[in-house]
Amino acid sequence: MMSVLMAIFKRDMALAFRQRAELLQPMMFFVLVISLFPLGVGPGPDTLQKIGPGVIWVAAILSSLLGMERLFRDDYQDGSLEQLMLSGAPMALVSVVKVCVHWIASILPLIVLSPLLALFLNLTVEMYWALLATLLIGTPLLSLVGAVAVGLTVGLQKGGVLLALLLLPVFVPLLIFATAAVDAAAMQLPYSAHLGLIGAMLLLALALAPLAIAYALRVSQS
Amino acid sequence: MALLSGHNLSCVKQDRLLFDNLDFSVAASELLYIRGQNGAGKTSLLRIIVGLTDATTGQVDYQGQNIRTVNDQFHQELVYIGHKPGLNHTLSAIENLSFWCQLHNLPHCEHELMDILALLGLVGLEDIPVRQLSAGQQRRAALARLWLKSDAKIWVLDEPFTALDVQGIELLRQRVIGHLGQGGAVIITSHQQLDIDYKTSELMLEYRI
Amino acid sequence: MWKWLHPYAKSESAYQLCKTLLPWFAWSSVLTLFVGTLWGLAFAPADYQQGDSFRIIYIHVPSAILSMGAYSAMAIAAFVGMVWQIRTSYMAMMAIAPVGAMMTFIALFTGAAWGKPMWGTWWVWDARLTSELVLLFLYLGVISLYKAFDDKVQAGKAASVMALVGVINLPIIHYSVEWWNTLHQGATISKFERPSIASEMLWPLLINLLGASLLVGALSIKRLQNELLRREIHRPWAVKTLIKESKA
Numbered sequence: 001m002m003s004v005l006m007a008i009f010k011r012d013m014a015l016a017f018r019q020r021a022e023l024l025q026p027m028m029f030f031v032l033v034i035s036l037f038p039l040g041v042g043p044g045p046d047t048l049q050k051i052g053p054g055v056i057w058v059a060a061i062l063s064s065l066l067g068m069e070r071l072f073r074d075d076y077q078d079g080s081l082e083q084l085m086l087s088g089a090p091m092a093l094v095s096v097v098k099v100c101v102h103w104i105a106s107i108l109p110l111i112v113l114s115p116l117l118a119l120f121l122n123l124t125v126e127m128y129w130a131l132l133a134t135l136l137i138g139t140p141l142l143s144l145v146g147a148v149a150v151g152l153t154v155g156l157q158k159g160g161v162l163l164a165l166l167l168l169p170v171f172v173p174l175l176i177f178a179t180a181a182v183d184a185a186a187m188q189l190p191y192s193a194h195l196g197l198i199g200a201m202l203l204l205a206l207a208l209a210p211l212a213i214a215y216a217l218r219v220s221q222s
Numbered sequence: 223m224a225l226l227s228g229h230n231l232s233c234v235k236q237d238r239l240l241f242d243n244l245d246f247s248v249a250a251s252e253l254l255y256i257r258g259q260n261g262a263g264k265t266s267l268l269r270i271i272v273g274l275t276d277a278t279t280g281q282v283d284y285q286g287q288n289i290r291t292v293n294d295q296f297h298q299e300l301v302y303i304g305h306k307p308g309l310n311h312t313l314s315a316i317e318n319l320s321f322w323c324q325l326h327n328l329p330h331c332e333h334e335l336m337d338i339l340a341l342l343g344l345v346g347l348e349d350i351p352v353r354q355l356s357a358g359q360q361r362r363a364a365l366a367r368l369w370l371k372s373d374a375k376i377w378v379l380d381e382p383f384t385a386l387d388v389q390g391i392e393l394l395r396q397r398v399i400g401h402l403g404q405g406g407a408v409i410i411t412s413h414q415q416l417d418i419d420y421k422t423s424e425l426m427l428e429y430r431i
Numbered sequence: 432m433w434k435w436l437h438p439y440a441k442s443e444s445a446y447q448l449c450k451t452l453l454p455w456f457a458w459s460s461v462l463t464l465f466v467g468t469l470w471g472l473a474f475a476p477a478d479y480q481q482g483d484s485f486r487i488i489y490i491h492v493p494s495a496i497l498s499m500g501a502y503s504a505m506a507i508a509a510f511v512g513m514v515w516q517i518r519t520s521y522m523a524m525m526a527i528a529p530v531g532a533m534m535t536f537i538a539l540f541t542g543a544a545w546g547k548p549m550w551g552t553w554w555v556w557d558a559r560l561t562s563e564l565v566l567l568f569l570y571l572g573v574i575s576l577y578k579a580f581d582d583k584v585q586a587g588k589a590a591s592v593m594a595l596v597g598v599i600n601l602p603i604i605h606y607s608v609e610w611w612n613t614l615h616q617g618a619t620i621s622k623f624e625r626p627s628i629a630s631e632m633l634w635p636l637l638i639n640l641l642g643a644s645l646l647v648g649a650l651s652i653k654r655l656q657n658e659l660l661r662r663e664i665h666r667p668w669a670v671k672t673l674i675k676e677s678k679a
Contacts, residue, residue, distance in 0.1 A: 215348025
């Protein structure tokens with residue numbers, strides 16, 4: 001079974017690598033959205049520092065939504081998903097592998113870009129470390145919960161906007177905890193409690209989301 | 223004993239009853255045609271038979287046991303080829319098929335892959351992305367699975383002749399005969415009548431309003 | 432133990448059950464809402480701080496509580512439908528959803544209307560208002576997901592997954608928002624958390640709460656009835672029922 005999961009991992013990584021142009025678009029969107037904010041609210045370093053964490057997180061959520069559909073769309077449309085489901089591989093684990101690949105291919109680059117954006121928005125070093133920690137723990141949660149909604153909407157023609165409508169309210173707690181952590185870091189306060197809460201949500205999602213994704217994919221087949 | 227059988231199957235889609243009280247069975251070395259007009263529910267029935275979707279009522283048995291309980295064994299001994307070819311458009315034919323082999327734990331089949339592609343007339347095309355193949359070539363690549371998983375007992379084929387040329391149809395016919403000869407069973411939806419010496423039966427789906 | 436419930440998974444008996452229950456729910460909700468509202472608006476004493484404007488509480492609080500209650504009911508129906516594969520249960524879920532969304536909207540609207548004289552502004556990012564707003568979005572998400580599918584059984588399954596995701600998330604949202612609010616603004620607004628309420632103010636509130644629950648029940652039952660007929664319009668029982676009821 002491990003070899004099957006490994007095979008899926010390798011295939012999806014290869015696919016992501018070949019479609020890297022498609023992967024670049026959310027990244028460009030991420031940078032663009034963030035560079036619009038100084039233009040919109042004014043370049044004052046204090047203002048930017050104050051809104052910085054929230055802006056980066058909101059932009060991360062939005063741009064992850066853009067690439068989210070890739071998770072199952074192609075496999076659904078060309079029938080690979082049917083073959084996968086009939087191969088006897090446990091779909092809950094398969095979906096974890098797919099979410100992993102998605103995270104590595106389309107969210108990790110955003111995190112790699114984050115120092116640059118921290119400079120744009122005048123974040124202090126402490127704030128940046130907190131931001132990095134929240135991104136590392138929080139974004140897998142984005143992918144996991146997002147995959148449930150993608151699984152549900154994959155069979156629909158007009159799934160894109162609906163996906164955002166379904167997911168944005170669900171991400172409210174993550175946004176709150178993550179930006180609160182960075183705010184705490186800005187005030188030199190400890191923020192491990194915030195990280196702990198995000199971690200707890202991640203564990204909860206890790207336990208439940210794979211089952212929900214597998215169920216959602218079954219529903220999409222009917 | 224019937225290899226695969228369905229009991230009291232019914233299917234409702236979009237609040238329309240496609241079929242109900244449907245029974246069927248196929249034994250070893252038997253070919254079952256599923257016929258009916260467009261929209262009569264042939265594809266829906268096949269998807270229920272392979273276990274992709276659940277019937278509204280009724281159940282499908284593999285060797286006398288519900289396919290949900292013998293899920294793993296059933297899927298090991300099944301090849302399903304649907305409307306969609308199940309080939310990723312960005313990957314090449316050989317990548318798609320060797321991935322499929324890995325999924326099904328068929329380590330030996332990677333050696334045979336080239337021979338099978340040669341048999342199907344896909345040599346020279348195995349390395350280019352599937353999206354650049356013609357519809358018939360894509361169909362051939364999808365059908366290669368029937369050669370790759372040689373120990374499968376049940377084949378479920380949804381309109382396998384679509385887009386195939388005369389040689390392609392003949393190749394597939396020979397392969398079906400070989401499979402039936404080894405004691406396999408085939409369930410097929412097609413408008414084409416195959417000229418075959420084995421026992422064939424027919425299941426007619428009425429179009430209902 | 433639950434055997435007696437099984438017949439109601441069938442559409443026809445579910446329809447008959449709805450038909451028997453509807454008048455009870457409808458009339459008792461009219462009665463209790465009338466009594467509660469009249470008592471609350473005309474006879475309950477005015478608040479010594481807020482004057483008469485506190486009376487909006489008799490609509491605001493019941494609708495806010497019911498917005499959460501309807502969501503739980505929806506999630507329970509979703510769970511039942513998912514586990515026991517009951518089609519009627521999905522229909523019940525979708526019958527409740529817009530009613531719940533309406534309650535949420537009323538709670539938000541009356542909250543804003545109350546906020547204007549009390550806080551001097553239509554909207555504050557108060558913890559409860561915010562989580563109520565997110566709740567409204569969750570409702571709208573479930574409804575629009577359901578509407579997006581052509582096959583309504585598939586739609587029911589998909590929407591029920593989303594309803595359950597929402598119900599797991601709801602407490603998290605609630606606490607996170609509460610915490611966020613205290614973090615950002617400090618303890619500013621605590622008018623909601625008045626420690627106690629005089630009993631002559633409380634009674635009409637409780638009566639209205641009951642009335643609003645009955646109203647949600649009645650509306651959902653009526654919607655479920657309509658949905659059952661609409662979905663099964665090809666079945667003989669639905670045709671018979673329609674003919675019988677149009678004659679009556």
